[in-house]
Amino acid sequence: MEIIRAENIDFKYNGAKVLDNIGFKINEADFLTILGPNGSGKSTLLKILARINKLQSGSLIINGRYIRSYESYEYAKIFSYVPPDMHTPYDFSVLEIVIMGRAPYLRWWEDYEKEDKLLAYEILESMRINHLSKRNINSLSSGEKQLVFIAQALIQNPRILVLDEPTSHLDIKYKMEIFGLLNEMRKKKKITIIIASHDINLVSLYANKALLLNKGKQMFFGRAEEGLNADNICRAYEISDVSKISAMFKL
């Protein structure tokens, strides 16, 4: 089932074109990776999907409806987003952070119920981080923190989960853990995963669709095993030495 259909998406920031005619289609339970050098428009595109940036032109259909037609809380029930690094000056506990993901399911006067709390424990357990539940969020390592915000995104019970460079500060153990977990969720719950990342090796293990960007232009969209080859990577990242790249990434 088609879950996202993007057509002719342009985005201008202060007159400069940041995205130029982007278009792609992905289905339920797809694992899409968005690759490109810094400033290629990856984050801008993700923020359009997350409705932080307003869609300026083109059409974007999410789960059968135009993106603008959703109320805020409706959208949060099908779409969740994990930003690259989360910071809060306040010392919430891990459980308090995770349970906030239930907000889209509550009316404005309602408070979290016992079921919400149980659900939070369930998610933490399935991610094998339930030992952190009482810890202060600011006392965690960046890897653990990232896992907590993924838990918050998962408890929203979304159809689409978007992550912007989720592994940029993490060591290999957490990288493997996070990707393994996401893939598990994708299979089990048919969640569509979209990841912007620089970890070409890692995403090529899991992604089945790839979108390559360079300076806001779409260099490739299609099946990951076709797209993630040395030629395309070199074009997207403007690297001239193709042989080194293919050796580096075993492409």
Next chain:
Amino acid sequence: MKINRFLIALFILALFFGLSLFIGPTSLIGFDILFHIRLPRVMQAVIVGCALSVAGVIFQGVLKNPLCDPYIMGTSSGALIGAVLAQFINLNQNSFFFYILIAVCALTATLIAYNLAKYKKQVSNVDLILAGVIISAFLSALVLLFLSLRRESALNIVFFMMGGLYETDKGLLIVVSVLVFLGIALSLALSRQLDIFSLGEEKAVHLGINTEKYKIIYFTIASLITACAVSISGTIGFVGLVVPHMARMLVGPSHFKLILASAIGGSIFLIVADAFARTIIAPSEIPVGIITALAGAPFFLWLLLRNREKVK
């Protein structure tokens, strides 16, 4: 256990409330002094302390910025200019429009400071403080301009600027108490969303909060209760900064508990500060705003230094 702690806090508040009734420039305590002078004054301390502290909590939450309070944001200065304007057009302090004017000016000043600080949809902590300082400086200049034009009402306004708990009309006190109570009740009802805001506005969008709508609601509540406080006691600084921090250390960042704790803590803080203010150089007294600023400014510095370390 939670309820116990809350009861203990209330008990402490009652204790201070009772004690401070017997503290003052005169040791001759009769029924009249107790019930017509001290009691309304301590009541006033409770209301103003509650209002400013809860306004501080709201600003710190919505803006994800622990350095905010109504004084720093320019909200108090906005309310002050409202009070001055009211003098200028000879508006009676007991009239309904007096409040409206003060509240509108407070909200306007807040929104201007917020929008000045906003850059590329982001509001940085430091920019917000700078914007608040700019607004406050500008509005203070306007107040001084008015002072030099209308010397006959100067004393009145200087007292407003210094911030103190002086005799107020009892009817006024009741109206203001009701408004502050309603504001706090509403912010308690919306405290769950405030928790989410304190993770940042973008995160609030991802969690399905209509941020534009809620921001206006929170700013309005905070400005309204600040305006209430200013209209009976002038601008008293740093209460909204010091108290929420203390409260957060005691009960944690979750806003339902934090708002309750700050309301109680703010009352105690102002009762104690005012007890000092009226005894320290008895038989005359100093404005309580001076006491809170003397305590609050070093606290603000400490917060700044601590936050600098955190950012690193």
